Amino acid sequence: MSLTYIPRVTQLDSIQLDKELEDLLKQLVCQATKYFEPGVLQPILPELDLLIRTWIFKNSLCDKSCTFGQQMLSLKYKTHNFSNKKLYWYFFYTIGLRYIRERAMYSFTSNSNIQNCFNKMETFQLVWEIINFLRFIQSGKHPALIDFILGLELTADKLTREDLTDFSWTRELLWHNLIELIGTVLSLVNMFGLRQRMSRILKYMWWRNHTGPLSKCSPATMTIHSTCACCSEKPILPHTMGCSHIFCYYCLMANKTADRDFVCPKCYYNGKHVTKFVMT
Numbered sequence: 001m002s003l004t005y006i007p008r009v010t011q012l013d014s015i016q017l018d019k020e021l022e023d024l025l026k027q028l029v030c031q032a033t034k035y036f037e038p039g040v041l042q043p044i045l046p047e048l049d050l051l052i053r054t055w056i057f058k059n060s061l062c063d064k065s066c067t068f069g070q071q072m073l074s075l076k077y078k079t080h081n082f083s084n085k086k087l088y089w090y091f092f093y094t095i096g097l098r099y100i101r102e103r104a105m106y107s108f109t110s111n112s113n114i115q116n117c118f119n120k121m122e123t124f125q126l127v128w129e130i131i132n133f134l135r136f137i138q139s140g141k142h143p144a145l146i147d148f149i150l151g152l153e154l155t156a157d158k159l160t161r162e163d164l165t166d167f168s169w170t171r172e173l174l175w176h177n178l179i180e181l182i183g184t185v186l187s188l189v190n191m192f193g194l195r196q197r198m199s200r201i202l203k204y205m206w207w208r209n210h211t212g213p214l215s216k217c218s219p220a221t222m223t224i225h226s227t228c229a230c231c232s233e234k235p236i237l238p239h240t241m242g243c244s245h246i247f248c249y250y251c252l253m254a255n256k257t258a259d260r261d262f263v264c265p266k267c268y269y270n271g272k273h274v275t276k277f278v279m280t
Contacts, residue, residue: 005140008136010156011075011140014067014069015069017072021056021068022052025052045102045106046106049098050099053095053098054095057091061077061090074156075154076155077155078154086150089149104118125145126184129145130185133181134181141154220243220246221244222235222277222279226246229246229265230248230251230252231248231251233248239276240277241264241269241272243264243269243271249276
């Protein structure tokens with residue numbers, strides 16, 4: 001009789017085991033080829049990864065309807081819902097797309113348009129995987145995005161590990177995945193823009209002066225006591241953005257690149273044009 005409930009920890013463990021198995025095979029290939037001449041395998045690294053993943057796919061999902069990680073934990077997909085068409089789509093999403101992206105990174109390194117396109121696609125995929133993980137934490141089904149897209153369901157006749165009810169172990173794994181999720185989300189947040197917006201909101205709440213119009217700004221002047229409005233050090237390659245304050249070139253351009261709506265931290269003027277300061 002198949003189990004009707006599979007713990008979330010078990011499903012997450014199977015995914016982690018699959019990743020570790022793939023990394024282990026890659027390490028074995030690297031060890032077997034470490035005496036080759038340097039640079040021999042570099043041009044075909046995406047193809048080597050493709051062969052390793054295809055071998056794993058063939059000997060796991062194709063032959064047994066479960067990954068090696070799922071097999072070690074006595075899990076498998078319900079075969080009545082895993083048609084050949086879904087198997088092809090599974091291969092394309094998990095292996096084909098990764099190969100296309102890696103090959104494009106190797107072959108079109110200098111083409112910024114292609115690189116930006118793949119970066120946007122990867123970000124879009126990552127966002128949906130985060131959403132799916134949050135849904136999985138709530139429902140306990142479909143830990144991988146492709147499982148949810150294809151409607152694949154896991155089943156088990158028994159659980160290999162008998163200590164899965166250990167709450168401390170369960171909490172440790174869940175917190176580990178939650179921390180990874182938080183780290184991924186924070187990497188997608190524009191911290192420069194968020195800091196500026198929060199600072200402006202606090203300025204309004206504290207009833208401080210908020211200077212914005214250019215007409216209220218006096219011309220920028222620089223003396224021996226002038227400091228950068230960002231780092232409060234002596235300006236290096238002084239530049240301005242329309243207000244009366246001086247910036248280091250790196251401080252100003254780094255903030256403008258990270259946040260197009262960057263405002264002066266002193267007067268909160270949102271200058272659009274960065275110009276070199278010239279002593280008159």
